[in-house]
Structures are given as C-alpha cells and as structure tokens.
Amino acid sequence: MAQTADAIIIGAGVIGAATAFELAKAGYKTISIDRNREAGHGSTSGSCAIIRVHYSTLEGTAFAWEGYHYWRDWADYLAVSDERGVAKFMECGCAVMKTAENAWLEKHAANCDELGIPYAHWGPDEIKAALPLYDLSRYYPPKRPEEDGFAEPTGGELPGALHFPTAGYISDPALSAHNLMRAAEAKGSRFLLGETVVEILKSGGRVSGVKLASGEEIHAPVVVNIAGPASRQINEMANVTGDMTITTRALRQEVTHLPAPEGYYATEGGLVISDSDIAAYSRPEQGSNILVGSEDPPCDPKEWTNDDLDYNREFTEQWRIQALRQAQRVPDLGIPSRMKGVVDLYDVTEDWIPIYDKSSLPGFYMACGSSGNQFKNAPIAGKLMTGLIDYCEAGNDHDERPFVLRMPYIQRDADTRFYSRKREINKESSFSVLG
Ligand SMILES: Cc1cc2nc3c(=O)[nH]c(=O)nc-3n(C[C@H](O)[C@H](O)[C@H](O)COP(=O)(O)OP(=O)(O)OC[C@H]3O[C@@H](n4cnc5c(N)ncnc54)[C@H](O)[C@@H]3O)c2cc1C
Numbered sequence: 503m504a505q506t507a508d509a510i511i512i513g514a515g516v517i518g519a520a521t522a523f524e525l526a527k528a529g530y531k532t533i534s535i536d537r538n539r540e541a542g543h544g545s546t547s548g549s550c551a552i553i554r555v556h557y558s559t560l561e562g563t564a565f566a567w568e569g570y571h572y573w574r575d576w577a578d579y580l581a582v583s584d585e586r587g588v589a590k591f592m593e594c595g596c597a598v599m600k601t602a603e604n605a606w607l608e609k610h611a612a613n614c615d616e617l618g619i620p621y622a623h624w625g626p627d628e629i630k631a632a633l634p635l636y637d638l639s640r641y642y643p644p645k646r647p648e649e650d651g652f653a654e655p656t657g658g659e660l661p662g663a664l665h666f667p668t669a670g671y672i673s674d675p676a677l678s679a680h681n682l683m684r685a686a687e688a689k690g691s692r693f694l695l696g697e698t699v700v701e702i703l704k705s706g707g708r709v710s711g712v713k714l715a716s717g718e719e720i721h722a723p724v725v726v727n728i729a730g731p732a733s734r735q736i737n738e739m740a741n742v743t744g745d746m747t748i749t750t751r752a753l754r755q756e757v758t759h760l761p762a763p764e765g766y767y768a769t770e771g772g773l774v775i776s777d778s779d780i781a782a783y784s785r786p787e788q789g790s791n792i793l794v795g796s797e798d799p800p801c802d803p804k805e806w807t808n809d810d811l812d813y814n815r816e817f818t819e820q821w822r823i824q825a826l827r828q829a830q831r832v833p834d835l836g837i838p839s840r841m842k843g844v845v846d847l848y849d850v851t852e853d854w855i856p857i858y859d860k861s862s863l864p865g866f867y868m869a870c871g872s873s874g875n876q877f878k879n880a881p882i883a884g885k886l887m888t889g890l891i892d893y894c895e896a897g898n899d900h901d902e903r904p905f906v907l908r909m910p911y912i913q914r915d916a917d918t919r920f921y922s923r924k925r926e927i928n929k930e931s932s933f934s935v936l937g
Pocket residue numbers: 512513514515516517518519535536537538542543544545546547548549550551552553697698699700728729730731732755756757844846847848869870872873874875876877878879
C-alpha cells in the first residue's frame with residue numbers, strides 16, 4: 503500500500519522544512535521528500551544567510567521585518583531541542599551605503615518609518631568609526647577588470663549609509679533547516695531523505711501525490727513545490743506553467759571567502775555591509791574572514807542553467823573580480839591564491855521577488871523563485887503557505903479573492919498578491935539579489 507499524507511512537501515531546505523513545521527502545527531500530516539540525505543543541503547547550505555530588514559518594496563520590507571523576529575526568538579520558535587545544537591543568529595547589524603543606484607535609500611528609510619523599523623543615518627565619520635579601513639571613494643558604475651577605469655575612483659565620496667541594528671546572519675544555515683526538521687518531526691511530520699520525486703500524480707482533475715525514482719508512490723491531496731533551483735522542473739512535471747506570468751530559473755553564483763585584514767571591523771562581531779557603489783555585499787565569517795557576494799551589476803554576464811545538478815561548481819574569474827571589487831574599499835585586503843567560498847544556485851524570478859502561490863492544478867502549490875533573498879523569510883513563508891493551503895482547500899478562490907496573511911509579530915496584513923505567479927513584473931524591485 504502506498505504511504506499517504508495530508509500534504510507532501512518537495513524539498514527539505516530552510517523554506518521547505520519551515521513549511522513542514524508550520525503545516526504540522528496546523529494539524530496536517532506531512533511527508534517531506536528531498537533527494538539529498540540531509541535537510542538543508544540544497545541551496546540553503548550555500549546561503550550567506552544574511553538577515554536584514556531593508557528591501558526596496560514596502561511589502562518586501564514588512565515580510566523581512568516579520569521574518570527577523572523568528573530568528574531573534576529561534577529557540578522559542580522551535581520549541582524543541584536538536585542533538586546537533588541550535589543555529590545562532592549573529593545580530594551584528596547591517597550598514598547599507600547610500601548611492602545614486604539605490605536613490606540614496608530614501609525609499610528604504612520611508613518603508614522603515616512606516617513599519618517602525620529601527621535605523622540610523624550614518625555620515626562618513628560613523629562609517630569610518632565602524633569600518634576604519636574603508637576607503638569611501640566612489641567607484642560607480644561597477645566594471646570588469648578588462649574595462650578601462652576598473653578600480654579607478656570616479657569622483658567624490660560616499661555620503662553616508664543607513665545602519666540597521668536588527669540585522670546579522672545565521673552562523674550555520676544548513677543547521678537551521680535541520681532544526682526546523684526536528685521541530686516538524688516533533689509535531690508528527692515525516693522526512694524521506696535521499697529520495698527523488700520524478701512524477702507528479704493526478705487524479706480526478708487535481709493532484710494526488712508523487713512518484714519517486716524508486717518507483718514508490720506517495721499519495722496526498724496537497725503537494726507543495728519547494729524544490730529551490732529545481733522548482734522549474736517540478737512545475738513543468740506538474741504541467742502548471744501555462745498560467746504563470748512569472749517564472750523561475752536557476753542562476754549560478756559565486757561567493758568569495760577572504761581573510762579580513764586586522765582592524766577591518768571596529769567591533770568584534772563585525773558588520774553586514776551592502777555597497778552598491780562596488781556591487782558587493784559582505785558579512786563576517788568565522789575565524790576573522792569575510793564573505794563577499796555580488797549585487798549582480800549589469801556588466802557581469804548571468805550564468806543561467808537548466809539543470810540544477812549539472813553546472814560548473816568550480817570557481818571562475820568571477821571569484822577574483824568580487825575580491826578585487828572589495829579591495830577597492832580596502833587596498834590592504836589580501837587576496838589568497840587558493841580560492842575559497844561557495845558556488846551555488848539562486849532560483850530567480852523576472853523581478854527577483856518570490857512566488858508563494860497556488861497553481862492551475864488544484865492541490866498543487868509552490869514556494870519558489872526565492873531569488874537569493876528569502877532565507878531570512880523561511881518561517882513566515884511557511885506560515886504564508888500554511889494559511890494559503892488552508893484557505894484554498896476550504897474552497898476559496900485565491901486568484902479571485904486573495905488570501906490575507908496576518909503577520910503575528912508586526913501585527914500587519916501581508917498582501918499575498920505581491921507573491922502571485924500571475925502578477926505583473928514588479929517595477930519597484932531592485933531587480934537584483936537585494937529584492
Ligand atoms: C550563494 C547564495 C547566497 C544566499 N544568501 C542569502 C542571504 O544572505 N540571505 C537570504 O535571505 N537568502 C540568501 N540566499 C537565498 C536562500 O538561501 C534561499 O532562498 C533558501 O535557502 C531557499 O530555501 P529552499 O528551501 O526554498 O530551497 P533549497 O534549500 O534549495 O531546497 C530545495 C531542496 O529541494 C530538493 N529537491 C529538488 N528537486 C527535488 C526532487 N526532484 N526530488 C526531491 N528533492 C528535490 C533539493 O535537494 C533541495 O534540498 C542565498 C542563496 C545562495 C545560493
């Protein structure tokens with residue numbers, strides 16, 4: 503006899519595991535399936551896991567502000583112990599440089615004012631106090647080394663930054679997914695690890711389960727696609743892409759791991775930095791190191807891939823370019839000859855805003871297109887998916903009368919049309935990993 507559940511979740515990354523936990527708390531018997539042998543070993547494990555509260559849209563900011571609180575209260579949220587320990591939220595704060603590119607962060611500040619998010623305006627003196635070695639010369643627009651003027655200042659200095667104290671990063675992103683798996687299991691969820699979904703089963707005009715590579719079938723009236731960079735293949739398997747105006751594609755990324763020069767950060771905990779003038783974000787990493795990621799400037803070619811398993815996992819010239827861009831700020835930055843860091847995939851939509859939605863196939867749902875910026879939102883995304891599934895399975899038409907999510911910490915409603923698979927491209931987006 504086939505195993506049965508109330509809901510199957512494809513993917514046990516941080517968003518998949520959070521959704522299993524939230525569904526289980528709402529009374530669903532869930533089975534999560536992941537082809538990896540460990541939870542969180544998909545793109546979650548490659549994540550920089552930065553928790554920040556600034557986005558270019560008000561909806562995105564509100565979601566991230568709600569999301570911050572679950573990490574702040576992580577152990578209480580889980581309400582269960584994990585034999586591997588609990589992921590740590592390093593709340594070191596985040597400084598975002600004001601540039602013409604981000605319109606001097608005026609919109610971000612207005613979003614924070616509306617939502618009551620704490621922040622401070624920093625001038626050059628405050629930036630230098632936090633980052634004594636930081637050269638504030640402007641380099642915009644970002645270039646590649648082969649272009650004239652690479653690493654040459656373009657005139658003037660950064661005028662300041664916004665500093666957000668309620669920000670930081672999660673020390674071990676894969677562990678956070680494991681924590682969520684243990685929390686979900688404590689509520690009765692099951693996890694089938696090392697199993698690959700190869701078919702979405704249908705019956706009577708709706709989804710009825712999945713078939714595994716082993717040939718085994720698992721039956722359930724609800725199936726949720728949280729397959730990260732494989733989301734497109736799963737949606738194609740379910741044949742639900744026909745009515746989607748927003749789609750997902752896997753995009754290759756490199757994160758550069760560098761030793762931090764002595765005195766780089768003024769405080770021991772360091773600082774998350776977003777600097778669109780040099781198209782780089784960075785955060786402290788254990789052992790006096792920094793991780794440097796790209797803010798996807800137009801000059802860098804994008805490496806899309808149709809196969810989320812078969813792509814180049816070696817570092818390329820991009821690794822060095824990110825190091826050189828960071829060295830514009832800190833000329834003493836040592837760039838080691840041995841490349842260390844991460845090569846992984848984002849699951850990107852046209853406007854870099856995720857899809858949290860139902861589909862054209864009754865019972866089939868998707869939480870995908872996380873576009874390199876939804877780790878922080880995993881718990882609230884899990885709540886959104888649970889409320890949405892409840893709402894649709896009760897017979898409501900979410901496309902016609904969208905589900906409204908009350909965000910419990912910030913006591914505000916989330917407009918779920920923002921995450922619709924049928925939305926128009928959101929022109930307010932940064933069209934980058936910044937969301
Ligand atoms: C380099 C990098 C840096 C990032 N930095 C940040 C950051 O600083 N802050 C932030 O908020 N976000 C960041 N992100 C984004 C964030 O990590 C992701 O949004 C999040 O981890 C996605 O979680 P997920 O559960 O949706 O997907 P994943 O963790 O990718 O999990 C999907 C799972 O589905 C499984 N799967 C796929 N296909 C199948 C199948 N057919 N059968 C069974 N299992 C299947 C995979 O094995 C995988 O484990 C970053 C991402 C990357 C790659």
